[in-house]
Amino acid sequence: MCTICQALNPSITTLDFHGLETPGDALAATSGSSSGSLSASLPTYTTDQIASYLTDGYWQDTGRSARAFDVTTGDTLMVDLSGLGSGGQAAVRNALNAWSAASGLNFEETSSNTTAANYPLVHESGDAGANTGGAQKISVNQTFRGKVGSAGDKDWIAVEVEAGKTYSVSLKGTGGTGSLSDTVVQLFDSSGGFVNQNDDRSPDDRSSALSFTAEKDGVYYVAAGGYGSKTGSYDMTVTQGRSNSAPDITFRENDSGAFSTSYTSGGTITSSVVNVSADWSRYGAYYQQTYIHEIGHALGLGHGGNYNGSASFSTAHYANDSYQMSLMSYFNQSANPNVNASKVDVQTPQLADVLAIQNLYGQPTTTRTGDTIYGDDTNTTDFGMGLRGDRAATIVDSGGTDTINFGKRSASQKLDLNTERFSNIDGKVGNLAIARGTVIENAITGSGNDKIIGNSANNILIGNGGNDSLIGNDGNDTLVGGAGSDSLSGGEGTDRAVFDGKSSDYSIHYDASAANGGAVRIQQGNGAIDTLSSIEKLDFGDTSIDMATLLGQLKAKYGAIAAGSSQSHKASLDQSVSTNQGPDARNDAATTKNSKAVVIKVVANDTDPDGDKLSVTGVDGSGLRGSVKVNSDGTVTYDPGTAFDGLSKGQSATETFTYTVDDGHGGRDTAQVSVRIDGTYVAPAPVAPSEPVAPDSTDGGHMEIGSTQISQENGSTWQRVGFSAAIENAAVVMGPISFNGVESAVTRVRNVTSTGFEFQIDEWDYLDGRHLSESVSWMAGSIGSHVMDDGSKVTFGATQANGGNIKSVALDGFSSNPTMFGQLAADNGSNSLVHRFVDSGRDGFGFKVQAEEGHGGDVGGKGTFYYAGVEAASGSTVLRGGTADIDHSASSVATGVGNRAILADMQSFNGQDTAGLRYQVDSSGRLKIHVMEEQSKDGEMIHAKESVGWFAAKEGRYALRSDQNSGNDADSSDTVIDGSRMQIGTLQVTQDNASQWHHVTFDDAIDAATVVMGPASGNGKDALTLRVRDVTSEGFSFQVDEWDYLDGVHATETISWMAGTAGDHQLTDGTRISFGSKAVSSTDGGQVTLAGFSDAPLVFGQVSGDTESRAMTHRIENADNDSFDFFFDLEEAQRGQGSSATSGNFDWAALDSSADSILFRTGTLDTDHDGTRVLSDQSLDDAFFADMLTSNGQDTVNLRYDQSGGNVHIRLYEEQSGDAELVHTNETIGWMTAQNGVYDLV
Structure with missing residues (x-):
């Protein structure tokens, strides 16, 4: 499948790629095969280990240096798609879009088709000089036509530019007899100082091109010359922008098979060429996947193992080498028996690919920063984010409140919002993941029996139809089971279960589990029963009910139920259960001085509509420089300690803490206490100078x-x-x-x-x-x-x-x-x-x-x-x-x-x-x-x-x-x-x-x-x-x-x-x-x-x-x-x-x-x-x-x-x-x- 070609130039590496795998029998005669069996002793690699192999390990195993372009996330690489047909260009743009989302790199298209006919011609008058004094002049968006008359001759052309703007210079022969066949372009600043040069526009294009951003207004000089002893006529065109600059990656489709060639200097990629044969378009999604794979090579990633051209499980380094973790692998998901995933084509870089490319270029900060919807009714045009079930994808997202929406789908989904976990979408297994550093807050599934697993964010999880299992985990989550008998588990935080109808449409089963802190069953009018655990609030169309208050009322009405008892009471959730009105805690304020504790009667101004006796059940003093405690008589003591001893007289500081009161019937409320600490510190007399001040020194005041x-x-x-x-x-x-x-x-x-x-x-x-x-x-x-x-x-x-x-x-x-x-x-x-x-x-x-x-x-x-x-x-x-x-x-x-x-x-x-x-x-x-x-x-x-x-x-x-x-x-x-x-x-x-x-x-x-x-x-x-x-x-x-x-x-x-x-x-x-x-x-x-x-x-x-x-x-x-x-x-x-x-x-x-x-x-x-x-x-x-x-x-x-x-x-x-x-x-x-x-x- 991949063959390393020994080039004359040791800085050139070619990965000759004839197929990640055989797509059906299309490449049976040309592609290598995946054979053998995985050793039982192979370790299972983590995402970090696979990423490290892609960026470093592969190149070490094959005797070469790790490589990358000299750019970071947010920078731009120029790409030339002019050698592709419309189908190839569309596939490349999709692939570049996927890599841009993963890396934060921008890809801008350039072209090799700049011709004199596109711009007004300025003809050389005599022989242009080889310095600032002999330079001839053109304007931006003009073409200078001249001639290199002898070996080593250089024609200097002056062009007026504006500071901060970017310009491209294209130099090529005029074509036909007497044309300069191999050009070299050089750039000089206003004083004639060398800035940059380019010989070959791309590995297979002997014309020249470069781009630059002017540092100041004025004249820059571009010099036209021939490589070695080459002579002949040329056209030099200067345009604004980078559209005609030399490409970093050139794409073509004229050679058979698929491969990527990189030209390097040390560990820096200077340019890459990607070829995928035009006739591969008949492979559909696999054609698209091939481009994503080859661009991974062009950006500096190796294969998932020490293979190239063909692969055997005997060459694998780790047990989970497959497309599921990296599309730089040669093994599809079902070909590797250690991988629990369905065989589907891949439409984005996978978990290890994302981490690997970010290790090379940095983590993106601008990838889909808005409130993005992935899946059904997606609001992004980025490739693959409709999340088809017959494709594998990994989501990268830099911000916003985001949603995965499968609400229009009937298959039973398993959707895990945690990073580096695999979800099962549309009947497939392990075909969706969320990249490290990405937070997806919300999830919606359809009519199947779905399982949604939340993360540490404040999630909104909506199951819709079917018997769903919603797990909130950390955060203050909102769980909406929808129709069917659902399991709703809030986890940590203050979590809500939301029901469509009025509270009178539902009833609660008060049994041993509910009475002793276990699961609570809520029955709908149609007989479906939702099982709730770690849920603090119930939201209905007409009211919101505090779970602790509700259970306290039921306990007061029905009494305690011993664990293991079969006793059960079914109670309506409207007005059949008496409503306890919770207390009203009101904010308090107090004043003290440095180092002096103060006792605060926080309950004195609090009220309870039912006349219940209130008690302080706790205080939250997190972040205080002083300390706070609850006293046995219900008062609270705040002690500033020594934290404010340096507070000067006339100065003050304020500390705040909260306390909670309880009415004994499940009703609670929280209020804030503000304590002002007045300073009493008097600054000591300033230290006398080590040498006496001269008697005539003028008082300079104070600091x-x-x-x-x-x-x-x-x-x-x-x-x-x-x-x-x-x-x-x-x-x-x-x-x-x-x-x-x-x-x-x-x-x-x-x-x-x-x-x-x-x-x-x-x-x-x-x-x-x-x-x-x-x-x-x-x-x-x-x-x-x-x-x-x-x-x-x-x-x-x-x-x-x-x-x-x-x-x-x-x-x-x-x-x-x-x-x-x-x-x-x-x-x-x-x-x-x-x-x-x-x-x-x-x-x-x-x-x-x-x-x-x-x-x-x-x-x-x-x-x-x-x-x-x-x-x-x-x-x-x-x-x-x-x-x-x-x-x-x-x-x-x-x-x-x-x-x-x-x-x-x-x-x-x-x-x-x-x-x-x-x-x-x-x-x-x-x-x-x-x-x-x-x-x-x-x-x-x-x-x-x-x-x-x-x-x-x-x-x-x-x-x-x-x-x-x-x-x-x-x-x-x-x-x-x-x-x-x-x-x-x-x-x-x-x-x-x-x-x-x-x-x-x-x-x-x-x-x-x-x-x-x-x-x-x-x-x-x-x-x-x-x-x-x-x-x-x-x-x-x-x-x-x-x-x-x-x-x-x-x-x-x-x-x-x-x-x-x-x-x-x-x-x-x-x-x-x-x-x-x-x-x-x-x-x-x-x-x-x-x-x-x-x-x-x-x-x-x-x-x-x-x-x-x-x-x-x-x-x-x-x-x-x-x-x-x-x-x-x-x-x-x-x-x-x-x-x-x-x-x-x-x-x-x-x-x-x-x-x-x-x-x-x-x-x-x-x-x-x-x-x-x-x-x-x-x-x-x-x-x-x-x-x-x-x-x-x-x-x-x-x-x-x-x-x-x-x-x-x-x-x-x-x-x-x-x-x-x-x-x-x-x-x-x-x-x-x-x-x-x-x-x-x-």
Whole structure:
């Protein structure tokens, strides 16, 4: 059947395929045979083992290297079908469609039929030169006709192109006498630099072709030449698109039999050829299967065993080698006695094929992401998804709520919704499977006696006619037996049995089984009896009945029935059984202080319509930082323990738990208890500097670092953070948020005053704004450049963001690159936004604002952006940090950060998708950070590595000294403010709706306050940004600003904020910090000038103001010691929609990250949407700040963080207004942790 041909070129492998098996007697004379018997000692391979053999084992057994094209899922391979007739083209398109679904690869058709007649001709004038100076010119969609007059002659032709567009170049002889028979085409950039070349268009086509995407507007040069000494006339055609580019896979049907030939370089396939003889079309479905098999070879898969051309069971490696697991096998299902499956042709890659191809190219994220119906009335045109019973298929699906529908079929089906299990369809055995990673939620069968097995999702299983068996397994399932006597088993979860008629049409058999927790029999009016087990609810056309309540009523009426007794009672399900009215549990609230337990009488406000005495049967305290228990007298005690000991006076946190009451007659209800914990912690006096401050040092104010645990009910919820003492002219940066909730979110601040600020977890606009409890740290400081006691520099600032355009901000006084942290304030509009730093350095940074991708265009982002640049000083015992390259995978960046505030921000802009950071701190104190993209446009969350700056610091208030070696930021106050200070806080906030704002009050007044926030923790899955407004010396307001495509409701998130007096300062430990604010009028942002930083500081930015209603975030880039750029970004769906109208402020804080501050911990790292661990000893009471310092990814993105057990993970989180993907390239993130409190700036 398959014969390996020894080619002259050892890089060519030909699998000569004469038939997977003999289709009837059609190939009896030419095909090999499957003979022998399987050894009883052969193992049964798992799907992983078979997949590994297909990608590696086969090539090792045959003495060759494993191979694949150099592409990944989502990329495109070019295919040439011009050598096929219409029937062959249809079969190939079906086969490519099946492989595309399995791999996520795209296949685009190209053609070898480009001729001069198709396009206007430009004739060579004289002899075209062989360099840029002698090049002749054509336009796109023209053909240049010239002549290679001598061996080695090259004709250069110039063509004008546009950046970002893709072009194809086709070079072939003119035909006839004097034609150039073997061509070579080369591509050069505008300066004459070599880019690419192509000799042969395909293995059997000596013309040449290539495609390229222009990197910038201008001229590219294409050179025509002959191979070796070849000469003659030629036509060179340049077209837009890839339709005339060289194919990766060429299909033909002119040779006998079927085979695949691959040309490789090392382990990379450079091109493949697939041939299936045209006369094979008479084999019908087998003809189609052959193409799928051969394309598997062309993509890099071997056979299922060490056979080629013919196969014997004696060559098998494993007992289950057959089409059922892989269509790369030579054994049909019935030929292998170890396989329990019917012999049918295969119309998709099978389980092992899917896993194998994904091991080579990655798992697809865009395969049928909608609510897909498979089988009857399918709503997809993808090949094979009608699920014929006389074919075998494997389903691959990337998302949506999906259904397998066999409702029009009469055969008895066995349908298993679990992955890598086989179902029996239409009287056949083992002919349907669901691939790993695919979730099918619902199933419908027809009139046969069917069995449906659910999975862990919330399944809807409908049996229709026949005596069916429905098994829900995990999840909250809905089981509809339909006509007939059915068996309904709910499994785990809260499961429902649904009946068509009224409750009066049914009766229950109350017997020993029902009375003792076993199966319950429900009889229909026609006499059919359904047997129910693990069913909690009964739904009828007129009512819904709680099973436990019903059985409690029956027990009260008929008494207990001993196990094994034959006693049975038949009761109507309408009003013949007295109805117990269940209790009404009502929510409670309580207040306590740090470390003080509180007793709550939860039943006091609960009622029961029947007057039954209520008792508390349990509490659910999962996710609490404190503890809760039920007391013997029916009260409940909540004890915060030491979890909130670092909560400063004036700050508060909220914890929630649920309790259940029972009326003793089967009636139950649940309510929620909210406990507010008021802080009593007073930050200790700042540590004295190791060297005395010069007598003439000017007071630089204070900086305060804090953190909070926050959950957000909706997108309008704002939470107030108060500074422990006033911070004049405060700037605040926050986050990232921790990663408890999976919704993408950022932080937004508002009402930054000298006494505090407000903030929210800002889920992206496509989300609901409701977000789970997250930890988030914040840092606030007086705007300006400062020095802490240890000599490290911190700069805080506020500026106006410029939306999606880069805004440059100058820094002063940094001797090395600081870590930048940014924070958008609420005045950037109502849309959720995130900032991204671009090119941060010691002299400044750039940033821009990103909205969720689903918006597109301009959605605001021209309000206040707060930032902080942090430069760590040597010997610091308070501030610790660094940088790391981080992508969407959680990356560990530090250990020993328990009980620390965590700040992190991307310092790069490598990934363009909208994303933020999220962080986690595990129980060992290990900090992880990852980039988390929002998913408004698509579901992918892959993000390139970003440089992420971070720091961890003790929460508290720190004095700052003004940096005498720097000027003030151009956007900040021109004079040093006496009594300037900084406050850092951490809070928990729940956003109830999109219009809700939270207010933060500073502990001490902060003149000329600038506020930066976040990132927000990762409790809520909706993407968000943070917005600040109403920044005064007393505080500020903020909101968790979900992106505009979302509903604004966000779960509780933890967010840190930092407010400081505008200007350049030092903290008492010598750390330099500057705060500033810059007004902007478009998403383009601008540049902030810094002073006094020797290296690029950490910059934390913040969109501030609410004149722009759309959600907006900032991006920081190009940060160095004397400046940084920034821009505002809207959600992707809003981009281009009036960006020039965006206005607001960009507030910022810049902190010296080169010094070892005793007040903060800082750092930078690269992360993407998978995230990176930043710290591993982070206190839950410390503030955490982070901001992106780069803008590598163009999609709108924010940072989110997760914190657990001292571990902080941070990631980029894109919004999804433009598409559902969340993948974001790596960004550099600057982060900082610090104790909450008020810090003097000197």
